[in-house]
Amino acid sequence: MSWTWFHRLGSPPYVYGLARRLTPWFAWGAGLLLLCGLYGGLVLAPPDYRQGNDFRIIYVHAPSAWMSLMVYTTMAVAAAVGLIWRMKVAHAVAASCATIGASFTFAALVTGSLWGVRMWGTWWEWDPRLTSELILLFLYLGYMGLRAAIEDTQRADRASGLLAVVGVVNVPIIHYSVVWWNSLHQAPSVMRLGKPTMPPAMLLPLLIMLAGFTLLFAALLLVRLRGEILNRERTAAWIREALEA
Amino acid sequence: MGSAPSAAAPSVTPQPDAARESGTARGAPALTAAGLVLLRDLTLAFRRRGELLQPLAFFAIVTTLFPLAVSPELSRLREIAPGVLWVAALLAALLALEFLFRDDAHDGTLEQYSLSGQSLAWLLLAKTAAHWLLTGLPLALIAPFAAESLGVSTGLAGVVASVAVGTVCLSLIGSISAALTLGIRRSGVLLSLLTLPLSLPVLIFGARATELAIRGLPYTAPLELLAALAVLGVTLAPLAAAAAVRISLE
Numbered sequence: 001m002s003w004t005w006f007h008r009l010g011s012p013p014y015v016y017g018l019a020r021r022l023t024p025w026f027a028w029g030a031g032l033l034l035l036c037g038l039y040g041g042l043v044l045a046p047p048d049y050r051q052g053n054d055f056r057i058i059y060v061h062a063p064s065a066w067m068s069l070m071v072y073t074t075m076a077v078a079a080a081v082g083l084i085w086r087m088k089v090a091h092a093v094a095a096s097c098a099t100i101g102a103s104f105t106f107a108a109l110v111t112g113s114l115w116g117v118r119m120w121g122t123w124w125e126w127d128p129r130l131t132s133e134l135i136l137l138f139l140y141l142g143y144m145g146l147r148a149a150i151e152d153t154q155r156a157d158r159a160s161g162l163l164a165v166v167g168v169v170n171v172p173i174i175h176y177s178v179v180w181w182n183s184l185h186q187a188p189s190v191m192r193l194g195k196p197t198m199p200p201a202m203l204l205p206l207l208i209m210l211a212g213f214t215l216l217f218a219a220l221l222l223v224r225l226r227g228e229i230l231n232r233e234r235t236a237a238w239i240r241e242a243l244e245a
Numbered sequence: 246m247g248s249a250p251s252a253a254a255p256s257v258t259p260q261p262d263a264a265r266e267s268g269t270a271r272g273a274p275a276l277t278a279a280g281l282v283l284l285r286d287l288t289l290a291f292r293r294r295g296e297l298l299q300p301l302a303f304f305a306i307v308t309t310l311f312p313l314a315v316s317p318e319l320s321r322l323r324e325i326a327p328g329v330l331w332v333a334a335l336l337a338a339l340l341a342l343e344f345l346f347r348d349d350a351h352d353g354t355l356e357q358y359s360l361s362g363q364s365l366a367w368l369l370l371a372k373t374a375a376h377w378l379l380t381g382l383p384l385a386l387i388a389p390f391a392a393e394s395l396g397v398s399t400g401l402a403g404v405v406a407s408v409a410v411g412t413v414c415l416s417l418i419g420s421i422s423a424a425l426t427l428g429i430r431r432s433g434v435l436l437s438l439l440t441l442p443l444s445l446p447v448l449i450f451g452a453r454a455t456e457l458a459i460r461g462l463p464y465t466a467p468l469e470l471l472a473a474l475a476v477l478g479v480t481l482a483p484l485a486a487a488a489a490v491r492i493s494l495e
Contacts, residue, residue: 138438138441138442149426149429155495162488163425165485166421166485167442169481177449177470
């Protein structure tokens with residue numbers, strides 16, 4: 001098997017051009033899917049028999065929560081690739097992920113809280129999933145804080161990359177300990193949103209929204225990656241050619 | 246990327262590889278070296294006994310805050326005692342983390358360790374062990390007195406055991422974040438921001454074991470989970486800390 005495609009991904013000019021060419025595809029795909037999903041979720045799907053129209057926030061909440069984990073995983077994988085093969089571009093990817101992931105996590109917390117105020121009658125419930133999500137936000141903030149504290153880019157890349165890898169080992173431990181903690185301290189009276197038997201009219205828009213959010217993340221990542229590469233390579237000669245082209 | 250180590254190496258040891266080979270020739274160098282580092286750290290710490298008391302005093306003060314802030318009624322304090330003990334222990338362990346590598350990073354000892362040809366992970370494990378012996382173990386030993394002051398008089402053995410095992414985990418997790426924040430000015434807040442989210446499982450299991458012990462219930466299950474975390478930490482944390490020290494020294 002030829003590895004040239006992998007080696008080419010180590011070259012900032014190549015990745016910069018690739019990101020520029022791919023961004024519109026992901027962005028338009030994301031826009032299209034999000035429109036379809038929102039129409040399906042907010043208009044076509046029937047109201048829930050118990051939660052009425054309130055359940056519809058799931059079409060933003062669940063994909064945000066899903067993305068918050070997926071972005072963290074992407075960040076950790078990119079950081080590991082950067083640490084192992086010393087690829088500058090991989091570190092740039094990891095650095096670009098952090099803000100996007102923190103935003104998705106924040107969106108998941110806010111929408112979960114909005115849903116909670118209607119369903120549970122309180123803005124915040126120490127529900128295991130909400131708590132894990134909050135801790136995930138702290139992990140993102142720690143990652144960003146460490147990056148911001150180290151001035152030298154290469155050192156910041158490697159130190160924060162190691163933190164991301166350590167964090168990804170800990171995420172399952174934290175999650176299960178929180179679930180375990182919650183099952184001991186709180187009666188399982190909380191109404192659960194995840195129903196195993198969701199009718200297709202509700203489920204299909206959710207899946208479309210999941211795909212749409214994934215494409216949205218890809219588009220945002222590529223845009224941020226280009227900015228990150230431009231910032232890192234600002235003294236390189238190819239930048240002028242790329243910007244003039 | 247390789248410029249920093251190659252620039253520093255010639256000034257200290259001309260041939261690090263030769264040092265490594267002669268080291269292995271003497272037999273079992275990793276453990277011997279780790280034992281020497283442990284002894285050195287303990288000796289140095291006992292020459293400045295005053296600093297050893299600081300985390301303990303901090304722990305005592307934080308525990309004192311709760312009766313003043315919540316209520317002096319022992320019946321109410323007894324209910325929150327496990328949480329109070331664990332939050333205080335966590336904060337005291339966090340405070341002590343700043344001293345873990347700081348002095349050795351300042352005077353270049355860590356750099357010498359990483360150039361010595363010895364396994365850096367073993368040396369850092371020894372340093373972390375010394376750190377636990379000097380902070381975690383004393384915290385566990387004074388925890389029953391703090392518990393007593395909060396109206397708890399039963400299950401003190403469980404309190405000692407859970408704090409002792411839990412601080413092992415905290416020292417190990419802390420060794421990674423302390424190594425990552427080496428050389429950063431005013432790293433205190435950042436150190437907490439990195440360490441606290443990762444130590445939440447320790448807090449959960451530790452507080453649970455303490456609570457069960459105080460109530461006179463069997464507390465081995467959370468204690469064993471805590472011990473499992475400690476074993477995982479002993480296995481993986483020194484490797485991560487060694488990588489972090491190498492990054493910080495670049």
